[in-house]
Amino acid sequence: MSVTIDSPRAPRRTGGVNWEKWGWLYMRVSGALLVVLIFGHLIVNLVVGEGVKAIDFAFVAGKYASPFWMIWDFAMLWLALIHGANGMRTLVNDYAANPTVNKVLKFALAGSTAVLLLLGTLVIFTFDPCPAGASADLLPSFCPVP
Numbered sequence: 001m002s003v004t005i006d007s008p009r010a011p012r013r014t015g016g017v018n019w020e021k022w023g024w025l026y027m028r029v030s031g032a033l034l035v036v037l038i039f040g041h042l043i044v045n046l047v048v049g050e051g052v053k054a055i056d057f058a059f060v061a062g063k064y065a066s067p068f069w070m071i072w073d074f075a076m077l078w079l080a081l082i083h084g085a086n087g088m089r090t091l092v093n094d095y096a097a098n099p100t101v102n103k104v105l106k107f108a109l110a111g112s113t114a115v116l117l118l119l120g121t122l123v124i125f126t127f128d129p130c131p132a133g134a135s136a137d138l139l140p141s142f143c144p145v146p
């Protein structure tokens with residue numbers, strides 16, 4: 001039996017939004033942004049200043065005192081998680097030929113992505129740099145001394 005494959009640039013026959021095209025474009029655009037966000041993140045956390053030795057609760061709290069780093073991490077979280085989930089969706093479609101397995105895997109992927117996006121976003125925006133009862137030597141210097 002011969003199968004005819006459409007030319008890659010052939011117009012879609014079903015009409016409506018071409019989600020695969022936008023998904024393809026999202027992978028490229030988010031990939032380019034992630035290069036800047038991930039390397040910026042690694043350099044600031046691991047290279048400048050005292051490097052990796054400086055990382056502790058106070059370091060993270062100091063960063064989250066600035067809206068700049070909150071928005072940086074928020075962008076990195078959403079762009080990377082959706083990028084990773086959309087990439088995994090492609091792999092599931094490529095390899096999970098059984099329709100039930102395919103559906104279950106994509107359902108699990110969507111669910112875990114939604115939970116991680118919610119939890120990550122809550123951590124970034126509800127982070128308390130000066131938790132009550134914590135020992136002062138673990139806290140950033142701007143916390144009021146109890």
Ligand code: HEM
Nearest residue numbers: 027028031032034035038080081083084086087088090091
């Ligand atoms: C430096 C940052 C990154 C760049 C430049 C980048 C770039 C890309 C590009 C262009 C694709 C599409 C490949 C294709 O369609 O053939 C892709 C696929 C993928 N990416 Fe990323 N990515 C980055 C970070 C990440 C991160 C942080 C994750 C995980 C959260 C991730 C997970 C994936 C997965 C699972 C795929 C699908 C692989 C496949 O289709 O074979 N990537 N990436």
